[in-house]
Amino acid sequence: MPAPNLDTVMSAVDQLLSGAMDEEQMPAAAETLRQLFNGSKACFASVGPNPEDWVAYATNVDEALQARCFGDLAQDFVEMGFALRNIPLGQVYHDHEVYGRERLHSSRIWQEWMQPQDMHGGMACRLAENGEAFWFFDVQRGRHQEGFDREDVALLGKLYPVLRRIAEVRRHLGRVAIQRDEARGALDSLAMGIVIVDQDLRIIYANEGADEILAEPDGALSLRQGRVFARQPSDHRQFRQLVEAAAHGSRDPLGQQRSSLILRGDDRAHSLSACVMPAALSLAPAGSHSKVMIALRRLEMATDIVACSRQLFDLTETEAKFASALASGLSLTEAAAAQRVRISTARTHLARIFQKTDTRQQSQLVSLLRSADLPLRSR
Known part of the structure; x- marks a missing residue:
């Protein structure tokens, strides 16, 4: 040849x-x-x-x-x-x-x-x-x-x-x-949404749970032109701040390395607990388009939070019921009214719950309670 x-x-x-x-x-x-x-x-x-x-x-x-x-x-x-x-x-x-x-x-x-x-x-x-x-x-x-x-x-x-x-x-x-x-x-098997975004909220990956959450017409989160948005403007501002802080590897505005917040839909049935964290440790300098992971959990998917919180955190029956009310999406005032106590008593209960759960803010507490049990999706 x-x-x-x-x-x-x-x-x-x-x-x-x-x-x-x-x-x-x-x-x-x-x-x-x-x-x-x-x-x-x-x-x-x-x-x-x-x-x-x-x-x-x-x-x-x-x-x-x-x-x-x-x-x-x-x-x-x-x-x-x-x-x-x-x-x-x-x-x-x-x-x-x-x-x-x-x-x-x-x-x-x-x-x-x-x-x-x-x-x-x-x-x-x-x-x-x-x-x-x-x-x-x-x-x-x-x-x-x-x-x-x-x-x-x-x-x-x-x-x-x-x-x-x-x-x-x-x-x-x-x-x-x-x-x-x-x-x-493995991520698809979790009964929670896992989303990975860049600092501009452009979506990079979403598991099955996140796809379902983002597709809900009245949900707390939506997808617009490839970016993740919180439905309520006030929620979106805080959500974006936490994503940007995690993307730059810096501490979030509330002083925590890992941050949680409640995102609300048009009705309480579509509220979400969102936990924002860096997707991976990186030595890249600030402004380097690092990836951020967001774990999403529907609040209506709660198991028996009262029983779980008493067992895991040694809360009293009253404290556990109060914590459960907060985890369901109620505000501090609404939780006090539901438990028929004064707002001052509610603050006392909340302070004791923070101490026992080693949390410092309500959104952290709710995320912690919601993550106490991670059931698998039925396939």
């Missing part, structure tokens, strides 16, 4: 780097290499003893045959892969040199998968290991094409460092994707 010029090789490398960062570009990267080697088929793949080890980015994909690769032929591929374990990373090999031409052509993989796809002469190299699993790149020539020569082998050898790096990046990003999906699943 005529040696490709430098521009063609660099174009292939650029395509590979794009595929490293974007999985959707990987088939295009494989296609670029197929053309670079004038092959009938090319494939980046990971193979190992466990199903989670299997990944493939191939050209000229036959969907039915691809399904068999991960189905009834999977064990045959695993056994074939074991024959490659002793080949050093980066060493280019030909299929028939590893398996023997007769043994290869008598295998199910050849007869039922390779031959139907015109894969009559393969050249490959192992790229990276991950326990018993490993990544490799394979390119094939068709029945009526010439076999790979020394120049082809030399070119694949020179591309090995790039191919190895691509495999390592894809493996790392794949692991990150799994961790991300597991984390999102």
